[in-house]
Amino acid sequence: MHINKMLMPASAFFGLLATLAGQYGILIILVAFAVVMDVITGLLRCLATGEAISSKKGTQGFWKKISLLFGVAFGFFLDASAPILLEMVHFSLPWEKTLLFGSIISCYAILNESISICENLLKANKKTLPKWLKKILQGAKEEIEKGGEKDNDKGTDNK
Numbered sequence: 001m002h003i004n005k006m007l008m009p010a011s012a013f014f015g016l017l018a019t020l021a022g023q024y025g026i027l028i029i030l031v032a033f034a035v036v037m038d039v040i041t042g043l044l045r046c047l048a049t050g051e052a053i054s055s056k057k058g059t060q061g062f063w064k065k066i067s068l069l070f071g072v073a074f075g076f077f078l079d080a081s082a083p084i085l086l087e088m089v090h091f092s093l094p095w096e097k098t099l100l101f102g103s104i105i106s107c108y109a110i111l112n113e114s115i116s117i118c119e120n121l122l123k124a125n126k127k128t129l130p131k132w133l134k135k136i137l138q139g140a141k142e143e144i145e146k147g148g149e150k151d152n153d154k155g156t157d158n159k
Helices: 002-049 055-088 101-124 132-146
Strands: none
Touching: 002 055, 002 101, 055 101, 101 132
16 A cells, blocks of 8 residues: 555656657657756766865756756646637637747757756867857857847848
């Protein structure tokens, strides 16, 4: 009987993951992998540079990662709830009902984590990666932040 009580929360958690896996499984895996890689490369950077590993910094990093994961979950929530709510108020979007908030926020989170991973690796060893890789990732992040807006004066995507 005691084992069943312990298995119930685990079953609910993995049932939720299985439900999400249909549409968002790969995104969840990629975001989680990027978060884990950032933590590991951050520790590696500290070990390679002699930088102190502090519990205060670790706690702050932990809460930043939690907020990132909640941001991704919020994107999935918007994807699921927005079409229902819009239909209730008889409002239609000028595109298909498939929303991409979860995908966009996941991509943004992965880019942020990837930039941090690059910074960690370059601080640990400057010859680990080409420096331009970080710049490309930052450029992609900036494009998401702009939302693909065009500059009317120049006809380019730069603002």
